[in-house]
Amino acid sequence: MIGRLTGTLVEKQPPTVCLDVNGVGYELDVPMSTLYSLPELGARVTLLTHLAIREDAHVLYGFGTAAERVTFRELIKVSGVGAKIALAVLSGMTVAELSQAVTLQEAGRLTRVPGIGKKTAERLLLELKGKLGADLGAAAGHVVVDGQTDILNALVALGYSEREAVASVKNLPAGVGVSEGIKQALKALAR
Template identity: 70%
Template sequence: MIGKLTGILDSKNPPQVLVDCHGVGYEVDVPMSTFYNLPGVGEKVSLLTHFVVREDAQILYGFGSGPEREAFRQLIRISGVGPRTALAVLSGMSVAELSQAITLQEAGRLVKVPGIGKKTAERLLLELKGKLGADMGAQVHAVNDAQADILQALVALGYSDKEAAAALKSLPAGVGVSDGIKQALKALAK
């Protein structure tokens, strides 16, 4: 229902943020990986979202990138893994680390996440194999901090995740954020 929020960051109280969208404040739960990359209070922010409706609550979860939201959606499809657990997993490791752990079937890396026991870790590895491992790893294997910032800037400018990811692939390795955004915008304008 609500796929993306763009507005002014009103407050930050981990793991929740308040985004003011033209006078309406949305409380959004975000993983710590997204939380650390948020701009300062009072600045413009854009988050991809996942809306969960339960019998007793309606909760909005926000993500800084498309792969992060997709990983969240794959995690909550697993029996016994709810949104809170999925958020804990994404707070404890990046999408690239998660996909690598799935590809290599390393339960030990998942057990280090608070709230994930050995049985849950093994279930995650089993059910996500082929869904998040190699496929997701190909999307995020080279996304470093600068590339993540470039991707987020392009999405904030209104480009889809797919367009932004395609523009990222055309950039030279090790490009800075500002130069990368300029080059990506030139590539997208063609």
Template identity: 60%
Template sequence: MIGRLSGNLIEKLPPQVVVDVNGVGYEVDVPMTTFYQLPALGQKTTLFTHLVVREDAHLLYGFASKEERETFRQLIKVSGIGAKIALAVLSGMTADELAVAIASEDLKRLSSVPGIGKKTAERLVLELRGKLATGSNLAVPGGLPFAATPDDKSDIVNALLALGYNDKEAAAATKGLPAEVTVSDGVRLALKNLMKG
């Protein structure tokens, strides 16, 4: 089991990043809550990881904190919630916000995540009530936005598509974004737009 990675961040293509650990590049899928906190390319980073072994692939998921990883692990235990949907949930809200939504039975907030319908939201509340801790501090000092490139708009759209939104939703969410926005800020703003809708 790979429980943690520490190394240089060499690629950022949301929701995937590549961390170089002593010459080996690990591809890691991260929720946007973690992605926002990553340092600039070439900088040192540490991710708490969860390895999923399937017949056709070994998939590594990374998180900024142990609490966020634990929330992910609780999510994938819920019937009908796979790793992709769990990542989408943690991209739309922090672990603390999810815990509050579960505790307050906020089905509307939960079902605003792509892949989560009303029935799945009800199942989340039923199966996770009392299992998610609040008060974790997910902020990581030194998280810097990376420089914008001309392809930022398409990177933002691709990140939203990877999180389960369709072309129409992704296009609508990125429509009003400022031209000079970075990918991480753009994805954050686009997710906020989608949560409002």
């Protein structure tokens, strides 16, 4: 399998780019997030790749980060989601935003991506839960210090949903202790 390519960027035709690697031009389909981060034509570029071998074609997909490639691979494992939809998801939202949507079970955020309907969004949320956004704090898109992780875990252990726990921790003052943070979060959740 081809794991990565390093070469000269010779063409950008969204969603496809062409890399010249020692005289061989490789066409790669990339998400828009990767396309926007690429330098000008003629620059040297390294892209992580995923090779899909189909009956009618061998298709290379390129990614600027390892997180994008891992997420792409998780997305295409979901039944009913092919490479085009996976690229659309990665083009429409960042990996962190997708992880947050999965953690908070927000189907509405996924349905804003072209090609994703309500049923596909619900299937994605169900099948990606536990694979993306496993760390509540990181998936919520904010920096989590050790105390906040403990507070999140305590709230979930008490029976609150991940969405409720993340929302209550977001409103806590910075530097709050674990026991005081749990008390404040429980007060907020009781309202």
